Amino acid sequence: MRYALDFQKANLTEILKYINEISNKFINEIEKVSYVSGDEEIQQLLSENSLNQFLAITYSLNIPINEAKINNSDFEELGQLFGFDDTLENKARLMQMWISLGSALESLLQIFLGVYLRDYENSGWGKWDNFKLDETKEDLLKTLNELKEKEIITQKQKDTFKRDIKEYLKSKQETKHLTDLTLGNLINFYHSNNLWSEKDASEIRDKMDFIRESRNCVHSFKERYVGTWEELLDSLRFFAQVMLELLGRLPDVDDMLQYEMELKAEIEREYYSNYDYY
Helix, strand or coil: CCCCHHHHHCCHHHHHHHHHHHHHHHHHHHHHHHHHHCCHHHHHHCCHHHHHHHHHHHHHCCHHHCCCCCCCCCHHHHHHHHCCCCHHHHHHHHHHHHHHHHHHHHHHHHHHHHHCHHHHHHHCCCCCCCCCHHHHHHHHHHHHHHHHHCCCCCHHHHHHHHHHHHHHHHHCCCCCCHHHCCHHHHHHHHHHCCCCCCCCHHHHHHHHHHHHHHHHHHCCCCCCCCCCHHHHHHHHHHHHHHHHHHHHCCCCCHHHHHHHHHHHHHHHHHHHHCCCCC
16 A cells, blocks of 8 residues: 655654644544434434544554654664663553554544445345354254253353354344444455455555554463554554545535535525515
8 A cells, every 4th residue: 555655754753743634634524424414323423522532542642752753763763762761661652552553543444434334234244144043043052952961061051152152143143333343343344345445455454454463462461562663653654544545535525515505595695685674
């Protein structure tokens, strides 16, 4: 995926400035699209609170380096530029950035799908088609009963299996609600539904997965790769580019809003022109 020239040249503080600018522009357009949609559910999803949450997440990317003045591309010395050379603090700041970036990416992908909520729901994504539910449940229950009779599983284990199977099969009868999608779900949905250009699709999925994996650095008992500042910078450039691309795909509703304003003004003029003043 080719980055805009300004993004390619940007250092860490510069790309964060671009992200702040684009995120505000993105939310401004989302507010207009939500209003024009006239769809109550879409408007609830894209509420002022939800959109402010996204802005807060993107702004949080600035917090770990708020005092930094970075004009040097030597990322081996980045910790010293921040005024710290402690390995633990360096790792902590990187972790903060990855967690915020992963959350920002998840929120961005959700909000964009919120605009096209009905298309998402009609996609049937994650739903099993041509699936014989009753026959499957009957055979699975029969198998569980046999395992219980043979004392391979206990009654408690059988009940647990039965409950879990029932919940899983139910989840395959309907498309998961947009608010329930994780970042991994969103990445897979965008990729499997060809929402990226064919030549960039695999690269975009891999870069998003890298951000997702880096975001999971918080798990204590699993070996996690925290990445480097150089990798973080590339991921921030990537995030800015994705946000810019999705911004360009939003419906252009300015003409509709302009028409609404003109119509309202005309109605008001006619009303007051027929009003007699004494």
